[in-house]
Amino acid sequence: MRELAQKWKRYGYRRLTVLLRREGMTINVKRVYRLYRQEGLTVRRRRRRKVVSWPRGEGLAAPAHRNERWSMDFVSDTLASGRTLRTLNVVDDFTRECLAIKVDASLGGRRVTRVLERLLQRRGRPGLIVTDNGPEFAGRAVDQWAYGRGVRLHFIDPGKPVQNAYIESFNGKFRDECLNEHWFVDLSDARRTIEGWRRSYNQERPHSSLGYETPEVFAASPYGSPAAPCVPAGDSTATTTATAAPGKQQNNDLTTPGGLT
Secondary structure, eight states: OHHHHHHSTTOOHHHHHHHHHHTTOOOOHHHHHHHHHHTTOOOOOOOOOOOOOOOOOOOOOOOOSTTSEEEEEEEEEEOTTSOEEEEEEEEETTTOOEEEEEEESOOOHHHHHHHHHHHHHHHOOOSEEEEOOOHHHHSHHHHHHHHHHTOEEEEOOTTOGGGGHHHHHHHHHHHHHTGGGOOOSSHHHHHHHHHHHHHHHHHTOOBGGGTTBOHHHHHHSGGGSTTOOSSOTTOTTOOSOTTSOGGGGSOGGGSOGGGOO
């Protein structure tokens, strides 16, 4: 467990439990939790700056299948030289797969369309893409691309990132587990490190909202197939609505010991 905690420094005991079970160990989450505390491996939570609370309007319904809705956003960081870098992050809101992280010093509207076009050719057309009102997304280049491909764009209200919650959640993990853990020498180093993290996120990282499956495993399952609903018809164990991710009903033994949160 120490070796796994050293490799995945920002993973808590639940994800470490999943990784230990992948290695063939039969172990109870309560025992992992006890050892986790005894070894002093508890992850220190980084405090987030408080923001003004906005009244929330009616949001979009949760996606029910792959490629129904993508989200994209920009994240900024700095190199060792002090030079700014930007990343364009694209996520499938249903499977939680990170489809792309484009890294460069500057990313305009035309660069955004090239990334989206490559994803469309490789993965298929999304029904909807959710973004903020940044000039790169609201400009002519992205608008013309979306119109020509039959893709709808949905812009969130200004100052309300909660309306794009899927990508905001991903951005938090991306910053906590990748950007804050590495010091990039140059753009090449940043591209190499970030792409490695993206692949690990999709292929290795247990995702709590997917029943601690990885996004790629979930996408390959019947639930994650292009036309499959989240909850199978006739499933007597399904107690959530059809738009809730099935993973939330699974792996109930990964709850916090003692009712802690």
